[in-house]
Amino acid sequence: MGFYIPYSELSERARSVDSAITSLMEELEAVNYYNQRADVAADETLKAVLIHNRNEEIEHAVMLFEWLRRNIEEFDEDMGTYLFKDAPITEIEETATGGGSASGAKSGASLGIGSLRK
Ligand SMILES: [Fe+2]
Incomplete structure (x- = not known):
């Protein structure tokens, strides 16, 4: 890239x-x-x-x-949240987080970069 x-x-x-x-x-x-x-x-x-x-x-x-x-942990978390679900995509996020970012809510991260697994 x-x-x-x-x-x-x-x-x-x-x-x-x-x-x-x-x-x-x-x-x-x-x-x-x-x-x-x-x-x-x-x-x-x-x-x-x-x-x-x-x-x-x-x-x-x-x-x-x-x-x-x-x-990359956040890929795992977000894929677990979004993939293979039948609900409308935006409703999945609202359900998982109460309205915030799925990975940010789970990991407490405030940046979109996320942590990389060692
Ligand atoms: Fe290819």
Whole structure:
């Protein structure tokens, strides 16, 4: 994604997080590209290949989300709050926090950065 802080100053953990997030962005970009190309593909066989490829990229993206969940506590907390629920998304937050940020309410954090697992 690019380093805002000189690479040499970053911890191994921060380097790993950057690698995961950059890779996730690339996978999601690929999902978007394949999805758009499949949407306009006139050839049905090509459309099927593009959809197959899009779905492979979704798998890659989800694997990276799982790595982030396992390595950044706030991802785990927020995924636990929001994912696989049937209620309207904004109502999930209100129910979990009484109106505040889900991760902030649970961890007491006031910044969006959150803590990284050691
Ligand atoms: Fe991929």
